[in-house]
Amino acid sequence: MMPKTRLEAFSDGVLAIIITIMVLELKVPHGVDFATVQPLLPVFLSYVLSFIYIGIYWSNHHHMLHTVKHVSGGVLWANLHLLFWLSLLPFVTGWMGENHFAPLPASFYGFVLMMAGIAYSILSATIIREDGPDSLLAKAIGRDIKGKLSVVFYAVAIPTAYFVNQWIAEGIYVFVALMWLVPDRRIERVITTTE
Amino acid sequence: MMPKTRLEAFSDGVLAIIITIMVLELKVPHGVDFATVQPLLPVFLSYVLSFIYIGIYWSNHHHMLHTVKHVSGGVLWANLHLLFWLSLLPFVTGWMGENHFAPLPASFYGFVLMMAGIAYSILSATIIREDGPDSLLAKAIGRDIKGKLSVVFYAVAIPTAYFVNQWIAEGIYVFVALMWLVPDRRIERVITTTE
Amino acid sequence: MMPKTRLEAFSDGVLAIIITIMVLELKVPHGVDFATVQPLLPVFLSYVLSFIYIGIYWSNHHHMLHTVKHVSGGVLWANLHLLFWLSLLPFVTGWMGENHFAPLPASFYGFVLMMAGIAYSILSATIIREDGPDSLLAKAIGRDIKGKLSVVFYAVAIPTAYFVNQWIAEGIYVFVALMWLVPDRRIERVITTTE
Amino acid sequence: MMPKTRLEAFSDGVLAIIITIMVLELKVPHGVDFATVQPLLPVFLSYVLSFIYIGIYWSNHHHMLHTVKHVSGGVLWANLHLLFWLSLLPFVTGWMGENHFAPLPASFYGFVLMMAGIAYSILSATIIREDGPDSLLAKAIGRDIKGKLSVVFYAVAIPTAYFVNQWIAEGIYVFVALMWLVPDRRIERVITTTE
Numbered sequence: 040m041m042p043k044t045r046l047e048a049f050s051d052g053v054l055a056i057i058i059t060i061m062v063l064e065l066k067v068p069h070g071v072d073f074a075t076v077q078p079l080l081p082v083f084l085s086y087v088l089s090f091i092y093i094g095i096y097w098s099n100h101h102h103m104l105h106t107v108k109h110v111s112g113g114v115l116w117a118n119l120h121l122l123f124w125l126s127l128l129p130f131v132t133g134w135m136g137e138n139h140f141a142p143l144p145a146s147f148y149g150f151v152l153m154m155a156g157i158a159y160s161i162l163s164a165t166i167i168r169e170d171g172p173d174s175l176l177a178k179a180i181g182r183d184i185k186g187k188l189s190v191v192f193y194a195v196a197i198p199t200a201y202f203v204n205q206w207i208a209e210g211i212y213v214f215v216a217l218m219w220l221v222p223d224r225r226i227e228r229v230i231t232t233t234e
Numbered sequence: 235m236m237p238k239t240r241l242e243a244f245s246d247g248v249l250a251i252i253i254t255i256m257v258l259e260l261k262v263p264h265g266v267d268f269a270t271v272q273p274l275l276p277v278f279l280s281y282v283l284s285f286i287y288i289g290i291y292w293s294n295h296h297h298m299l300h301t302v303k304h305v306s307g308g309v310l311w312a313n314l315h316l317l318f319w320l321s322l323l324p325f326v327t328g329w330m331g332e333n334h335f336a337p338l339p340a341s342f343y344g345f346v347l348m349m350a351g352i353a354y355s356i357l358s359a360t361i362i363r364e365d366g367p368d369s370l371l372a373k374a375i376g377r378d379i380k381g382k383l384s385v386v387f388y389a390v391a392i393p394t395a396y397f398v399n400q401w402i403a404e405g406i407y408v409f410v411a412l413m414w415l416v417p418d419r420r421i422e423r424v425i426t427t428t429e
Numbered sequence: 430m431m432p433k434t435r436l437e438a439f440s441d442g443v444l445a446i447i448i449t450i451m452v453l454e455l456k457v458p459h460g461v462d463f464a465t466v467q468p469l470l471p472v473f474l475s476y477v478l479s480f481i482y483i484g485i486y487w488s489n490h491h492h493m494l495h496t497v498k499h500v501s502g503g504v505l506w507a508n509l510h511l512l513f514w515l516s517l518l519p520f521v522t523g524w525m526g527e528n529h530f531a532p533l534p535a536s537f538y539g540f541v542l543m544m545a546g547i548a549y550s551i552l553s554a555t556i557i558r559e560d561g562p563d564s565l566l567a568k569a570i571g572r573d574i575k576g577k578l579s580v581v582f583y584a585v586a587i588p589t590a591y592f593v594n595q596w597i598a599e600g601i602y603v604f605v606a607l608m609w610l611v612p613d614r615r616i617e618r619v620i621t622t623t624e
Numbered sequence: 625m626m627p628k629t630r631l632e633a634f635s636d637g638v639l640a641i642i643i644t645i646m647v648l649e650l651k652v653p654h655g656v657d658f659a660t661v662q663p664l665l666p667v668f669l670s671y672v673l674s675f676i677y678i679g680i681y682w683s684n685h686h687h688m689l690h691t692v693k694h695v696s697g698g699v700l701w702a703n704l705h706l707l708f709w710l711s712l713l714p715f716v717t718g719w720m721g722e723n724h725f726a727p728l729p730a731s732f733y734g735f736v737l738m739m740a741g742i743a744y745s746i747l748s749a750t751i752i753r754e755d756g757p758d759s760l761l762a763k764a765i766g767r768d769i770k771g772k773l774s775v776v777f778y779a780v781a782i783p784t785a786y787f788v789n790q791w792i793a794e795g796i797y798v799f800v801a802l803m804w805l806v807p808d809r810r811i812e813r814v815i816t817t818t819e
Contacts, residue, residue, distance in 0.1 A: 045437055045491050047240055052445030052637075055247030059255065060449065062321045064457065067259065067328040071336035090321070094314045098307070101240050112488070116610075119484040126452045126480070133457040141461035220311075242630055247442075250637030254645065257711045262649065262718040266726035285711070289704040293697070296630050415701075435632055435686050442640030450644065454652065502683070506805075509679045516647050516675070523652040531656035 043110050046118060050100060053122045057129060058093045061086055064133035085136035085148075088212060089128050092152065095219045096125060096159070107166055117165040121158040127151045145200035145208050152212065153193035160186050189215050238305050241313060245295060248317045252324060253288045256281055259328035280331035280343075283407060284323050287347065290414045291320060291354070302361055312360040316353040322346045340395035340403050347407065348388035355381050384410050433500050436508060440490060443512045447519060448483045451476055454523035475526035475538075478602060479518050482542065485609045486515060486549070497556055507555040511548040517541045535590035535598050542602065543583035550576050579605050628695050631703060635685060638707045642714060643678045646671055649718035670721035670733075673797060674713050677737065680804045681710060681744070692751055702750040706743040712736045730785035730793050737797065738778035745771050774800050 065082055068075040100121075107114075131151045135144040160183070192215050200208030260277055263270040295316075302309075326346045330339040355378070387410050395403030455472055458465040490511075497504075521541045525534040550573070582605050590598030650667055653660040685706075692699075716736045720729040745768070777800050785793030 045441060048243060048438060049441045049445055049487060051240060051244045052247055052442055053449055055244055056251055056446055056449040058317075059248055059251040059321055060453065062325060063255065063258075063453075065322075065325045067325060067332055069332075071333045071338050073338065076338075076342075087318075090314075090318055094311070097244060097314075098310055101310075115488055115491075116484070119480075119487075122448075123477075123480055126449055127455075130452060130455045130457060137457055137459075138461045143461050143463065143466075147466075243633060246630060246634045247637055250634055251641055253707075254638055254641040254711055257715060258645065258648075260712075260715045262715060262722055264722075266723045266728050268728065271728075271732075282708075285704075285708055289701070292634060292704075293700055296700075435636060438633060439636045439640055439682060442637055443644055446641055446644040450648065453648075505683055505686075506679070509675075509682075512643075513672075513675055516644055517650075520647060520650045520652060527652055527654075528656045533656050533658065533661075537661075 043104055043107055046110050046115060047104055050118060050122060051097075053126065054093055054097045054100075057125055058090060058097075061089055061093075061129040061132055064129065064136060081139045082133070082136035085132045085140070088216065089132040091216050091220070093125065093128065095216065096121075096155070099159070099219070103163060103166065107170060111169055113165050114162070114169065117158070117162040121155060121162050124151055124155040124158050128155070140205055140209060142201045142205045145205040146197050149193045149196040149200060149208055149212065152215075153190055153197065156186060156190040156193060160190070185218065189218070238299055238302055241305050241310060242299055245313060245317060246292075248321065249288055249292045249295075252320055253285060253292075256284055256288075256324040256327055259324065259331060276334045277328070277331035280327050280335070283411065284327040286411050286415070288320065288323065290411065291316075291350070294354070294414075298358060298361065302365060306364055308360050309357070309364065312353070312357040316350060316357050319346055319350040319353050323350070335400055335404060337396045337400045340400040341392050344388045344391040344395060344403055344407065347410075348385055348392065351381060351385040351388060355385070380413065384413070433494055433497055436500050436505060437494055440508060440512060441487075443516065444483055444487045444490075447515055448480060448487075451479055451483075451519040451522055454519065454526060471529045472523070472526035475522050475530070478606065479522040481606050481610070483515065483518065485606065486511075486545070489549070489609075493553060493556065497560060501559055503555050504552070504559065507548070507552040511545060511552050514541055514545040514548050518545070530595055530599060532591045532595045535595040536587050539583045539586040539590060539598055539602065542605075543580055543587065546576060546580040546583060550580070575608065579608070628689055628692055631695050631700060632689055635703060635707060636682075638711065639678055639682045639685075642710055643675060643682075646674055646678075646714040646717055649714065649721060666724045667718070667721035670717050670725070673801065674717040676801050676805070678710065678713065680801065681706075681740070684744070684804075688748060688751065692755060696754055698750050699747070699754065702743070702747040706740060706747050709736055709740040709743050713740070725790055725794060727786045727790045730790040731782050734778045734781040734785060734793055734797065737800075738775055738782065741771060741775040741778060745775070770803065774803070 065079060065086060068079065110118075128151055131144065131148040135141070135148045138144050163183070163186070192211050196208040196211040199205075199211070260274060260281060263274065305313075323346055326339065326343040330336070330343045333339050358378070358381070387406050391403040391406040394400075394406070455469060455476060458469065500508075518541055521534065521538040525531070525538045528534050553573070553576070582601050586598040586601040589595075589601070650664060650671060653664065695703075713736055716729065716733040720726070720733045723729050748768070748771070777796050781793040781796040784790075784796070
């Protein structure tokens with residue numbers, strides 16, 4: 040059992056680097072007119088989407104660890120597992136953006152999001168198992184519904200992007216992001232109502 | 235409501251990475267004489283300017299959060315919004331420098347600065363709204379004038395760079411940076427006098 | 430003698446950057462079909478292996494420094510020496526991955542791992558020498574066996590990769606990683622039994 | 625006056641990134657034999673030298689700020705000024721290494737080291753001026769001699785590299801690094817004796 044400060048510091052570092060190196064995919068163009076900038080628009084839009092996703096993960100990670108006192112080896116590796124999938128986001132973001140949201144990259148983008156979502160669930164389950172059924176658990180269960188819903192949405196988006204239409208998949212990615220952006224209480228009320 | 239330590243750590247990380255990856259636009263030249271280094275001069279100058287801007291933002295961010303005790307979800311996202319615009323600075327810096335301060339890149343550079351300035355105002359307004367009208371508020375109002383002035387200057391520089399002369403715009407960017415670099419008290423006295 | 434906080438913060442920063450820039454070797458492909466992604470598979474696999482290694486080093490570093498109170502100049506430089514070898518991991522990872530685990534890169538990969546392993550032993554020996562024969566020492570001796578075994582394994586893998594078969598070397602790298610991943614108590618029992 | 629924690633965190637972040645992105649100049653080669661790796665040797669050697677220099681700066685920065693309690697705007701900008709020159713080290717390191725220690729890059733390398741040395745002196749002078757003539761001051765004066773000597777050495781090396789022989793300059797860079805690496809007490813005794 041270790042104090043959580045270094046886990047937070049390391050995660051903050053990795054997330055800060057991920058969010059910042061994604062912008063390196065916005066390659067400096069050689070021309071100086073609007074025509075040169077235009078092809079960068081999809082790269083820019085995919086950057087915005089991924090920036091928001093990393094922001095959501097950072098914010099949720101922040102909240103999740105807030106009540107935790109100590110971290111075990113299990114939590115430490117569940118956290119590294121989450122960071123692993125998030126570290127692939129710059130790659131799929133660049134691939135999707137540079138290919139103007141083509142079906143296969145859009146599908147891979149959803150895959151990385153889904154794996155990160157699953158990794159997040161594993162991390163929160165690991166923390167709950169070790170911390171016991173206290174106040175964090177209660178909060179986490181409320182969040183779990185949103186988490187599970189997100190993974191289901193990604194699982195639907197992955198084949199949709201490749202076999203049906205990638206724009207439906209992109210719409211799903213934007214929708215899930217919005218679902219997390221809207222303050223928790225309202226969403227939780229909505230989810231409780233629709234259950 | 236969360237402690238502010240991770241917000242500071244994450245922001246420090248992102249700002250440290252932004253300031254350092256900007257230097258990657260200074261591509262290592264293949265030759266070894268002065269003629270090879272000369273074309274890098276505008277890239278270097280735009281790097282210096284952006285380095286100073288990030289330094290100013292870091293320093294102000296540092297001061298702004300100093301009196302804050304806890305951060306809400308609103309502050310967290312207002313902060314991410316600021317980091318988003320600052321993360322685009324390496325891109326416009328490289329674009330402007332590599333094209334020797336051409337009109338369109340100079341205009342985009344001002345746009346990113348303006349959006350960062352607006353994001354900073356939103357962040358400070360969000361903090362003030364949540365912390366109530368205490369000592370921070372008083373300080374913040376004094377700063378707000380400088381902040382609003384900067385945004386106005388950028389808004390003037392953007393069309394000036396493209397339609398009139400990019401060097402006037404560059405002059406404005408340098409002037410605004412100097413306005414922030416000069417220690418606060420003197421500037422505030424000047425601004426109070428000119429009001 | 431200095432407090433250890435900055436040593437941890439600096440090491441966390443360097444390890445976080447190493448782990449994240451490794452993913453930059455996964456170059457965004459220009460095509461959008463499965464055939465374009467396929468050549469990236471070895472790069473991806475070598476990334477996974479190195480990610481796990483950095484994770485192991487971070488986790489062990491975390492544990493090792495946990496009981497340390499102050500750091501001397503010797504510890505500081507032994508730590509920088511470890512970070513130096515780990516900083517070469519992205520290079521050998523990319524070289525090995527892009528050349529589909531060719532013999533020479535696989536051999537160099539083992540060399541960097543071996544040097545990092547030796548650097549880690551030097552760091553732990555430096556800490557023990559300065560902290561005296563307390564509880565940390567006891568733990569460290571237990572770990573030392575695993576550490577020495579790892580270095581021996583790497584020393585075997587380096588010529589094996591170049592002169593015999595690189596896949597045997599890769600198998601050794603995976604085996605050593607697994608040896609560290611399996612929770613300590615079980616491994617320690619195994620090692621004690623085989624002694 | 626602000627607490628120094630964020631100054632340290634930001635500096636640690638920037639130095640960690642500088643030290644790690646320098647390794648990106650070690651470009652992954654396309655071949656898999658020894659002939660392909662050989663041209664990387666000068667890049668590697670210049671990386672080692674710069675890694676040690678950043679290590680020295682980080683270690684000294686660490687010691688210098690250890691006794692400081694609060695930082696003013698002056699200290700903050702003197703620190704950013706130091707980070708600015710250090711941020712140019714990856715550029716001159718790559719340029720020098722890729723051109724096999726050619727005269728002009730070797731000269732520029734010395735220039736960046738000299739400016740960083742001057743910036744370090746300014747930072748330490750700024751801290752001493754604000755903290756008053758206490759214990760830090762005494763230590764700093766001892767260090768100042770080494771600092772001033774280093775700047776003189778760099779000032780000699782810069783024209784030597786370009787007009788005489790770059791290897792003499794490289795020898796000076798290595799010598800200055802060793803001068804800082806050798807534990808303080810011995811060096812201070814040596815310097816006191818030679819005064």
